Amino acid sequence: MAEVDRSLSQTVKAQLALRDQILSGSLRPGERISELQAVETTGASRTPVRMALVRLEEEGLLEAIPSGGFMVKAFSERDISDSIELRGTLEGLAARFAAERGVSARELEPLKECLAAIDELLGQVPISIEAFSSYVTLNARFHALLTELSRSPPLIRQIDRASALPFASPSGFVMAQSALPEAQQILIIGQDHHRVVIDAIENREGARAEAIMREHARLAVRNLRLALRNRTHLDLLPALALIKTATD
Amino acid sequence: MAEVDRSLSQTVKAQLALRDQILSGSLRPGERISELQAVETTGASRTPVRMALVRLEEEGLLEAIPSGGFMVKAFSERDISDSIELRGTLEGLAARFAAERGVSARELEPLKECLAAIDELLGQVPISIEAFSSYVTLNARFHALLTELSRSPPLIRQIDRASALPFASPSGFVMAQSALPEAQQILIIGQDHHRVVIDAIENREGARAEAIMREHARLAVRNLRLALRNRTHLDLLPALALIKTATD
DNA sequence: CTAGCTCATAATGTATACATATTCAAGTAT
DNA sequence: ATACTTGAATATGTATACATTATGAGCTAG
The missing domain is CATH 1.10.10.10 (Winged helix-like DNA-binding domain superfamily/Winged helix DNA-binding domain)
Incomplete structure (x- = not known):
């Protein structure tokens, strides 16, 4: 471009x-x-x-x-899962802030559009590689929009920094799933998390919004584990070269 | 040195x-x-x-x-309180990690020594300016040790970065209290938080450890509010110059 | 044969000269 | 009188030369 x-x-x-x-x-x-x-x-x-x-x-x-x-730098598997949990914790805080401080229907609109777009994507069975790629884009957009809902510049900044590590970013392990049989289920569950967090924010349920975003990140941790076990499709992972193998 | x-x-x-x-x-x-x-x-x-x-x-x-x-950069009062809440959230995560993953008695020892030193400091009534200064040092040490208990390099790194902003650091507003009549009570409450978080970690109560560290940070938020209301002792605050006054 | 020291090489840390882009002010035209 | 354009001044972005420090190899001594 x-x-x-x-x-x-x-x-x-x-x-x-x-x-x-x-x-x-x-x-x-x-x-x-x-x-x-x-x-x-x-x-x-x-x-x-x-x-x-x-x-x-x-x-x-x-x-x-x-x-x-x-x-x-070299990263252990635990470093990576901790980084993901960290990101989830921060996103949880963002969701809670959004819920507690209130969000107008107008601000929520782009989130819902994003949600609908992902729904449409997941409607196709089976999910194509192109659909996975689109999902990565839409998912990143959803997370960015959600973060902004917190209207907290310091928090947004920290989330951006936590997501800078490629394996900690919201879509870090999505592509690795594309070859997994469980792929579709995982995406469907993740999308439900998206739906729930919006509902929680709308109803100003701060604790619920926070909890669901934490759990959402743990989905990524599960994907990480899955991907590292089935080492066949590891080439789809970013920064595989940075992962410390257990040699010491 | x-x-x-x-x-x-x-x-x-x-x-x-x-x-x-x-x-x-x-x-x-x-x-x-x-x-x-x-x-x-x-x-x-x-x-x-x-x-x-x-x-x-x-x-x-x-x-x-x-x-x-x-x-x-200029910071609003909300930016600052959000930064403190952010730090508290991360410290809460560190405390939960420590509790869930287990900590040996040997690792907990320096924390308890720190705790005892602060106890001794708070035993004196009234608390002198020098005691406040010592408290700042010991408090910073306690928070650093607690963070390390998580044994998570990525998390430690993020907490350090979140604490880099002077007004977001654990001891950012302690000195501002030194002139407040409520000073002693606030320090006593904070020290109780310290005591509780160690107890929670010892008993592997992750949720409790996390919650108490979050609340602990909110004590700093309350101090911030107090300090900004009684603007008489604002000169003790670091980075006062960075706080945006409500002009827009 | 091994350990320690010395020297040479090559790295990073620093300073400065140069190029380019932005900004501000002044002048002119409408 | 105001707005726009043009130019000069000054800022930042870049390149490179120099100094200092770390590193590694080779030699010597134990």
């Missing part, structure tokens, strides 16, 4: 390029990232590369080395 | 200096931060200053301007 070549700043270009390299596994966890090497692969000079490295550290993908420089 | 002048990197020096300027009000909210001016006041050159600015943005004290550069 946008010309990546010249419309973006060198810093952003370097950040995107490095993130790709990390998530694709070109840069392996624990390995020190050479600035010089990054300069060669990204095309930017050292200054924007260093800026990008700092931002990726804040993002959680990199870890600062005490003696200087950065290395790619 | 460490010589601030030459043992720290220029980047860290610049970051500390700029943070001081922001929190002290030398740089006012909404105002664009001039790199050149920052170079003069901090003594570092533009490169480390820019690094510091990026880090302060991630920290939440600065906001990126679309056309380039950074400005000091």
Whole structure:
């Protein structure tokens, strides 16, 4: 859509390029990232590369080395499930804020449209790969809209940061399900969570809205477990390269 | 302990200096931060200053301007109370993790020592200014130890980030109480929360541990309200300069 | 043969020069 | 008189040169 070549700043270009390299596994966890090497692969000079490295550290993908420089972070399975639970807890808080503080029908409308669009998607049986892809987009949109309902800039900011880790994002493991036989059921259950949280917010049931969003995230944790057990379709997972295998 | 002048990197020096300027009000909210001016006041050159600015943005004290550069962020009273509630929610999650996953007596020991030290402090009546200052240190230590009990690196990281905002940190409003007549009661109640959360973790009562930490944070919210009503001792507050006054 | 030290290499941290974009002010035209 | 345009000044974004520190290899001594 946008010309990546010249419309973006060198810093952003370097950040995107490095993130790709990390998530694709070109840069392996624990390995020190050479600035010089990054300069060669990204095309930017050292200054924007260093800026990008700092931002990726804040993002959680990199870890600062005490003696200087950065290395790619490694994540255990528990790290990932904790990150998902964390995200769910924050989304739960957002849902509770929305319920307690009240939301107008007008604000709820885009959420309901999103809900209806997903309903239509799930009506088709069996669910095609394209439908999965559309689901990822719509699901991300639903979660973003829900977060905004909290009308709390600090909370929105924290949720965005918690979702920055690719495996912690709301749609992190949806694609991994696409090959699973349980796929359709899981999506249907998730969609019901969506429906319930809207209902709870409408009725100003804060505790219910919060609880359902927490449980919703635990669906993602279950997907993670499923995906890691059936290791056949792990290539659909983002950032697989970052997952620590039990070697120690 | 460490010589601030030459043992720290220029980047860290610049970051500390700029943070001081922001929190002290030398740089006012909404105002664009001039790199050149920052170079003069901090003594570092533009490169480390820019690094510091990026880090302060991630920290939440600065906001990126679309056309380039950074400005000091302004916070409403609600932003602050939401940030505190957010921190409490995360600490609640940490306490629940600790309770559910189990903590050995050995791990709990430093927490109990901290608890006892605070008890001793609160035994003195009336509480001196020095005692308040010691309380701030011990309280911060207690919260840090509790967070670590979760044994969840992603969660610890997020709590640290949520506590980076000075007014959201566990001890953010303690000093503001020092002049309040209700001061002693508030500290006693807070200390009881500490006692209860340890008891809950020991007995593996996850829900109770979580709930009490949330309520504990709400004590800070109440302190915030109190402090903002009696505006006489607002000078003890950090980052008062960042609070948006109701002008719009 | 192993452990420790020294030196060379190469990395990061810093400073500054240069290019580009934005912003503000002044002047002109309507 | 006001609005728009143009230009200059100053800001940020980028590149690179320099300094300092970490790291690793090779040699020597025990």
